[in-house]
Amino acid sequence: MLPLLPLANAAERAGHTVGLLSGRGAAAIVPSMEVFEVGPTIYEAIAETGRRLGGDQDGTKPGPGAVELFGAVRLDGVVDEAVEAARRFAPDLVVHDTVDTMGPLIAAVLGVPLAEHRITGPMPEELLQAIADRARAEHSARGVARPAPIAVVDPYPDALLTEAERDDTPGRLPLRPEPHSTSDAGRPLPEPDGPVAAVTLGTSVQNAAAMGSLVRSIASSGVSVLATVEPGALDVDDSVRHMVHEVGFVPLARLLPGVDVVVSAGGSGTLLAALALGKPQVIRPFIADQPWNARRAADRGVAVEIEDPASAGAAVRQVIDDPSYSQRAEAIAKELVDLDDADRVLKVILDRL
CATH class of the missing domain: 3.40.50.2000 (Glycogen Phosphorylase B;)
Structure with a gap:
């Protein structure tokens, strides 16, 4: 949705x-x-x-x-x-x-x-x-x-696709991806010192064990974590507890701007929101289209795909320490700015009615 x-x-x-x-x-x-x-x-x-x-x-x-x-x-x-x-x-x-x-x-x-x-x-x-x-x-x-x-609205950018995958379907309307937002300002988010990772499994994956493993691994690597779980949901060692901030459900438009890397299951909403903001990613896919998304993002050099959540810390460090990931993500974000926004795409659709 x-x-x-x-x-x-x-x-x-x-x-x-x-x-x-x-x-x-x-x-x-x-x-x-x-x-x-x-x-x-x-x-x-x-x-x-x-x-x-x-x-x-x-x-x-x-x-x-x-x-x-x-x-x-x-x-x-x-x-x-x-x-x-x-x-x-x-x-x-x-x-x-x-x-x-x-x-x-x-x-x-x-x-x-x-x-x-x-x-x-x-x-x-x-x-x-x-x-x-x-x-x-x-x-x-x-x-x-x-x-x-009468129209095919497509927010999935060509920048993630191979030449063979790019689509010239009649009526296709490319749409600029944008992070999910709400009018509710919500509670203020923590602003930790040093590098920060946002960790979310989106709205489709319910896997507390994987979330805990991701967070513990990232915090142990010296990177602060904003985790989209309710406070008290995670079991983490006292030695890294100060690195972990459980922020609950936060719209991505609020969560992502202040982080250095986005760690997710690779759902399209999170994937495209991170790209729209020029954020590199670490992806541990689980279901549906997530493996395809992870592979495309990794092939384009904007993400590292992992299989074991316990390896997330090393992957996050790789993405942070190698500036090429951020550079490629920022380059895609600049390309996306040129796409029509939802207001323009809606007008085109209504003109076709």
């Missing part, structure tokens, strides 16, 4: 009425907007996918699990409720993320134009087609076909 918010915020600034439709729990993420909660939480949907397919096919990795999660579990038994919520809202435009199948279905039933909003880099076409095929039964049951989008 978070990668879509810059466009939603731009629509509100322009005087339009914006509603977000997602599963249970979504309203807590964006309390300032109208949210329609329809269907299971993402964690419930993942658990159901694992129950259906068994093993590690729970939808958190590309493959049959992702097809089942987005093409079926997300829709099963809740399509009519979602369509009715949308009908009452009466949208003039539906914007959906690339793997979401509910948005295209709503647009088809209501006869409303559709725009696609990408949330990551290029994904295998066969995977996206399989997800769409899995959802086709819901379209057929209602006598509609999945509509073609």
Whole structure:
């Protein structure tokens, strides 16, 4: 959801009425907007996918699990409720993320134009087609076909892609990435002396053991840590306790500007926010598109990818001590400034309606 918010915020600034439709729990993420909660939480949907397919096919990795999660579990038994919520809202435009199948279905039933909003880099076409095929039964049951989008909004920059991956899709609108922000100023953040690392696993990865290992390793390397966990959540030695600051959930627009390196799971929101601010990164990927993101960032020399969270300290030191990582990240940030912001992209989309 978070990668879509810059466009939603731009629509509100322009005087339009914006509603977000997602599963249970979504309203807590964006309390300032109208949210329609329809269907299971993402964690419930993942658990159901694992129950259906068994093993590690729970939808958190590309493959049959992702097809089942987005093409079926997300829709099963809740399509009519979602369509009715949308009908009452009466949208003039539906914007959906690339793997979401509910948005295209709503647009088809209501006869409303559709725009696609990408949330990551290029994904295998066969995977996206399989997800769409899995959802086709819901379209057929209602006598509609999945509509073609009038625009494809893409915040994933060419600077992270190979020449072969770069996309000339008709209607594609490159969008300048921007860190998630809110109007709430929140509590002041610590300002430690010396180098500082922001450590976050984003909103998708729930792994307390990995977070603890990352933080302990980084603090032991002599780098202060701003960790996005609630105070008291981390078990760290007294010898490095003064290096660790548990700051809770902080929008990236507030968290990242004052740090020297960003340590994350490599979710697209964190990856692109760090690049927009010219911050080098250390990435320990876990699920979904994170391994692809980590590989692309490492290939471009703006990040170090690690497998063992306990090696984060050495990787952070490598990134801090070698100025080439910061230089490359800052160069990409300068390129991104030239892309259209969300206000301009929104205007182009509305001109196409």
